[in-house]
Amino acid sequence: MVLKKATDADADDMMSCDVVAIGTPNYFGYMSGLVKDFFDRAWIVIREKVAGKPYCTFGSKGGGGAQALETVERICDGLKMRKVADGLVATRQPSADVIIQCKELGKKLAKPEKLGQVTGVKEPRL
Numbered sequence: 001m002v003l004k005k006a007t008d009a010d011a012d013d014m015m016s017c018d019v020v021a022i023g024t025p026n027y028f029g030y031m032s033g034l035v036k037d038f039f040d041r042a043w044i045v046i047r048e049k050v051a052g053k054p055y056c057t058f059g060s061k062g063g064g065g066a067q068a069l070e071t072v073e074r075i076c077d078g079l080k081m082r083k084v085a086d087g088l089v090a091t092r093q094p095s096a097d098v099i100i101q102c103k104e105l106g107k108k109l110a111k112p113e114k115l116g117q118v119t120g121v122k123e124p125r126l
């Protein structure tokens, strides 16, 4: 597994990975500018090359909702990637329970062949 900050990730990372989990905080109801910058840089290179690649999203929020993950999912949908599980949103610092849910999400992503395509974002009750 490779963990990269959005600022260090590029199109090659997206094309070479088997599966990808994309994380972002909710900033103004959108993904963070740094994650958006990653997609801005990578899009032209990856747009025909990642169709079907399994992915999921995770993130954090303050008092708002899961909009930031939905904005990531819209881009991944445009890239025809395969969402394998509902995204997870923690309110600020993830609780122990959310960390357990994140680990379960990671396990699902590691075995994408067992999963279909799903839609929507799961917001844990905290």
Ligand SMILES: Cc1cc2nc3c(=O)[nH]c(=O)nc-3n(C[C@H](O)[C@H](O)[C@H](O)COP(=O)(O)O)c2cc1C
Binding pocket: 025, 026, 027, 028, 029, 030, 059, 060, 061, 062, 063, 064, 065, 092
């Ligand atoms: C510039 C900025 C904008 C934010 N906008 C939102 C928002 O629209 N909705 C929301 O729920 N939380 C919002 N938050 C709170 C963050 O989502 C929350 O603090 C965050 O998930 C923790 O990430 P951080 O460590 O990068 O602050 C915002 C925080 C910042 C700094």
